[in-house]
Amino acid sequence: MTIEKTPIQDLIIINPSIFIDERGYFFEAYNQAKFKENGIxxxxxxxxxxxxxxxxxxxxxxxxxxxxxxxxxxVLEGEILDVAVDVRKNSPTFGQHFSVVLSAENKKQLMIPHGFAHGFSVLSETASVLYKVDQLYHKESERGIRYDDPTLNIDWQLSSDEVIVSEKDLVLPGFAAMDWEL
Structure with missing residues (x-):
């Protein structure tokens, strides 16, 4: 596995070592010891x-x-544009976002630490996404930023006529309205 740094500190891309032969392929998607060796x-x-x-x-x-x-x-099937927004108020990259294409084909993973908002857009006909979390869902702590916030200006790599967003996500506030403590 190789670790690829992004322009935003602590946000990293993990590229697994893939072993391919006539039967197919094998790779370790997660190995706690190797992650710890790399500071994760x-x-x-x-x-x-x-x-x-x-x-x-x-x-x-x-x-x-x-x-x-x-x-x-x-990503287990298909292709997504995975996006992380730095919302750590004391970070030099506060308010900046990073995106990367994750797919079943490239097998890349994005490690998103605490202090980031996360979202993705589906670029293929369908996509199955799997993600590990280190904390259970807690409804009272849930926050979000509207996907089309003009301050962030995220290019989701979709045309406006094909965008599908849940009612819940459509009422999220913009970045400037952030009212949470991280």
Whole structure:
């Protein structure tokens, strides 16, 4: 496995070592010892999986402390644009976002630490996304940022006529209206 740094501190891409032969392929998606060797020290306690069709945008979601979630995101089928927004108020990259294409083909994973809002758009006909979290869902701590916030100006790599967003995500506030403590 190789660790790829992003322009935002603590946000990293994990590229697994893939072993391919005539039968198919094998790779370790998660190895706690190797993660710790690379300074990734989370105690993942739950796996979440979603299935979505093309055009779906999920996010941008996060939870306040002490229920903030670190996430390790990967794609089992299809292709997504995975997006993380730095909402750590004392970070030099506060308010900046980073995106990466994760797919079943490239097998990349995005490690999103505490203090980030997370979302993704589905670029393929369908996509199955699996992500590990280090904290359980806590409804009272749930927060979010509207996906089309003009301050963030995220290019979700979809045309406006194909975007599908839940009612819940459509009423999220903009970035400037952030009212949570991280």
């Amino acid at each position: 020290n989370y105690n993942f306690i739950q796996d979440n999986q979603s299935f979505s069709k093309r055009g779906v945008i999920r996010g941008l979601h996060l939870q306040n402390n002490p229920f903030a979630q670190a996430k390790l995101v990967r």
